């Protein structure tokens with residue numbers, strides 16, 4: 001599939017990388033042409049022109065100030081579980097908050113816990129269970145980080161990430177840090193306005209119950225949710241639900257009713273288990289996935305009169321360029 005895309009300005013990426021490396025300091029990790037496919041759950045797509053793992057908030061702030069002055073776009077990467085990376089990669093600086101400096105889990109002793117943006121939700125569930133903090137069980141099986149879950153207001157089993165938020169620490173694109181209470185955030189279905197451009201550094205989350213819960217009870221609830229997912233979702237590589245549910249309806253049901261389960265493009269397939277998942281059987285390209293996205297949308301539009309909107313984000317690009 002060939003698509004005419006808006007050309008990115010030509011840049012001397014080697015020179016930019018060298019200058020950025022000296023701005024952030026030797027403790028941060030920076031690489032050129034870092035493949036992003038392996039850093040996503042769908043496992044497709046090209047490389048980041050520059051990939052940065054800042055060592056700490058000071059290095060992150062230095063990076064943001066650098067890219068701002070240089071006029072280079074930046075993109076936050078969490079676990080890459082809600083992303084489709086285009087085959088041509090990402091023309092910009094991809095920033096990942098990886099490592100212990102970004103993965104705090106610090107209970108406050110008052111039913112709250114401070115979590116770093118890089119902490120995986122799976123780790124959060126496990127650590128919360130041990131700490132007797134109930135209320136995070138619904139996050140089990142969402143393969144993202146705290147930062148990605150805040151940006152997406154991730155939700156499952158009737159719970160939403162922002163239900164549990166007390167305050168969020170974020171860094172503005174100018175490199176300034178602020179702590180904001182829950183009330184300062186405008187969130188809805190898979191969206192948080194304040195994190196569209198800013199980077200979440202961490203969040204204080206509140207347990208759903210006031211008293212400490214026995215770890216066995218929390219673990220039992222996690223098991224219930226885990227089994228539900230195992231029964232209803234494919235095991236192959238995917239980015240979760242591809243389309244948002246239209247108001248009062250289910251995207252998966254509409255796609256299923258259009259007879260699209262099993263539809264294939266190369267090694268990408270509309271999952272026969274869950275019609276709102278596109279799975280990669282190994283070796284699919286982003287173009288394969290994009291072609292399926294277009295075919296599914298067209299069929300649902302014609303047969304059901306519904307225009308499905310992607311939930312998965314096109315990393316570094318806008319869907320309007322492709323759809």
Ligand SMILES: Cc1cc2nc3c(=O)[nH]c(=O)nc-3n(C[C@H](O)[C@H](O)[C@H](O)COP(=O)(O)OP(=O)(O)OC[C@H]3O[C@@H](n4cnc5c(N)ncnc54)[C@H](O)[C@@H]3O)c2cc1C
Pocket residue numbers: 041075076077078079080081082083097117141142143144145146147148149150151152153154155156195198199200201233238239240241313
């Ligand atoms: C098998 C499977 C099941 C899933 N089930 C669910 C589900 O039940 N419910 C659900 O809501 N989602 C689900 N998802 C989608 C995905 O896991 C969530 O959206 C998750 O919150 C994304 O987190 P991430 O760290 O992977 O973010 P990424 O995919 O890396 O990024 C998503 C967005 O968040 C931004 N971002 C990442 N980190 C930060 C940060 N620190 N600060 C600001 N922005 C940031 C990125 O720039 C991007 O815009 C599922 C995915 C898979 C593969």
